[in-house]
Amino acid sequence: MxxxxxxxxxxxxxxxxxxxxxxxxxxxxxxxxxxxxxxxxxxxxxxxxxxxxREIHAPCRFISGFTAKLSRLYDIKLGLFGDLGNALFSKCKNLREPAIRRCKNVKSDSGCSSIEVIDVDDDDEEDDSGVSSVEVIEIVENEREEQSNNVSVERREIVAKYMELDQKEGVIDLDDESVEKRDTSLRRLRFDIKLLEAKLALRQQARPVKKKEDVENDPFRPLTKEEEDMVAKALSYSNRNKVLVNHENSNITITGQLLQCLSPHAWLNDEVINLYLELLKERENREPKKFLKCHFFNTFFYKKLVSGKNGYDYNSVRRWTTQKKLGYGLFECDKIFVPIHKEIHWCLAVINKKEEKFQYLDSLGGADKKVLRMLAKYITDEVKDKSGKSIDVTSWDQEFVTDLPNQENGYDCGMFMIKYADFYSRDIGLCFNQEHMPYFRLRTAKEILKLRAN
Structure with missing residues (x-):
């Protein structure tokens, strides 16, 4: 800032x-x-x-972890060989003439399981960026066992075909050893791609989306004309110093000034976030069959949990979750939501008892292992303190969720965070994106003014 x-x-x-x-x-x-x-x-x-x-710097989007690796492997799958392509290009000029001569002198009785041919642009032709392109033309794989004479005939035909290429085209060294090494690398990459695709499919299946009509009618129900006028009036300059609502259970008062954070391009504040999370809990109490049993910590919980001299301090938050105060045991919940504030950026952590995992959701694609370690230690101490029993969470997964809607600006992280909690408590997929944020801002303002989340 x-x-x-x-x-x-x-x-x-x-x-x-x-x-x-x-x-x-x-x-x-x-x-x-x-x-x-x-x-x-x-x-x-x-x-x-x-x-x-000093210049204001907004958070920058970056890609890491599973998403970066998957993207890298898909680039290779599509023929953009990255570093391998750059290495081939750097040696292209030196290999062109020897490769063509080697093609002319190929022996017909030598076996070859695959041939890889690369088309290299002319030396004088470069794109606007000054980088020549290297394009994979064809990888011919012979997976069937054939007689040696048939293999020799097929190889001669392939070599004859590529000998007709223009002198601008280059042919990679066709000796058996280099071809075998290249085949091994490609087979390994194909296996990694299939493995990552299978993992992604399993993660998507773990979050089944409810019926399409439910998703359309509830989370995306448009505001009426009266509701739009009510929100516009509350966000007007004349109401900045007025108390708009007072939530007695949480003792949170929202003034016109505080509600301004739901205006376009504004950062959400603690009061609005905490009140909205309280309304999500009240929504669950009204319709327990429709929503998961959840607990929503406020924005001060995690700061307090890690504010001890040595960092972690369970005693500072031990009284926050007594049976008398909550009316239920914390570990009875399917999901426990923990807002995480990183100076100028909001993220969400989830203690997911239903699926036995700790989850971290960052609209900018970040990952913080420390947060999940602290929450794993917290839930262990919490169960021990409240029930006297020990729980082993070492087998629980630690998931940095990647298949989630991403933020495309520097101010909507708070909105993404509370909508992650909203949709997860509905037990539906995160079927929204950046385009829905202006609507979600108006909808959140309407729900706060009416003190009722839908």
Missing amino acids: GALISNRNKRDASSQHSPGGFDHNLHINKKLKSSSSHSNISRLGIYPKTWVL
Whole structure:
């Protein structure tokens, strides 16, 4: 975030009139004496100092972990060989003529299980970026066992075919050893791709989406004209100092100023997030058959949990989840939601008892192993403290969810976080994206004004 640095000396007050922090019309009559260098330096303090403005940096999107690896392997699958292609290109000029001569002298009785031919652009032809392209033309695989004479005939036909290529085209070294190594690498990459595809399919099956009509009618129900007018009035400048709603159970009061965080391009604040999570819990209590049994910690829980001298401090939050205070045991819940605030970015952690896993959802694709370790330790201490029993969560998965809607700007992370909790508590897939955020802002404002989540 941006920072503003100023000199608090009263003599510098006049420097605030100019946009740059310095008043160019200011006239200073005092002159520096030349008695000593020390006195001259000390007198420099009478001159106004300019404001120093630092550029505001929004969070940047990045790809890591499972998504990056999958993307890399798919690039190879599609023929964009990455580093391998760059290496081939760098040796293209040196290998062109020897490769063509080798094609002319291929012996007919030597066996070959596969031939790989690469088309290299002309030396003089380059794209706008100055990088020539390397394109995989064909990989011919002979998986059937044939007689040696048939293999020789097939090889001669293939070599004759590629000998007709223009001199601009290059042929990779066709000796049996290099071909065998290349085949081994390609088979390994194909296996990795199939393995990652299978893992992705299993993860998607683990989150079955409810019927299509349920998803369309409930989470995406449009606002009525009256509701739109109510939200517009609450977000107007005239209501900034008014108390709009007061939630007695959580003792949270929302003023017009606080509700402004649901305006376009604004960052969500703690009060709005915490009240919305309270409304999600009340929604579950009204319709327990329709929603999972969940617990929603507020935005201060995780900060308190890791605020001890040595980091982790269970005793600081031990009283937050008593049976008397909640009306239920924490470990009776299917899912426990924990908002995570990282200075200027919101994420969501989930203790998923239903599927026995700890989950981390970041709309920018980040991953924080420390958060999941702290929550694993917390739930172990919580069960031990409240029931006297021990629970082993070492076998639970730690999942950094990647197949989720991604944030495409620097201000919607809070909205993504609360909608992750909303959809997970419905036990449906995260079937929304960045385009739904303006609607979700209006809908959240409407639900807060009515103190009822739908």
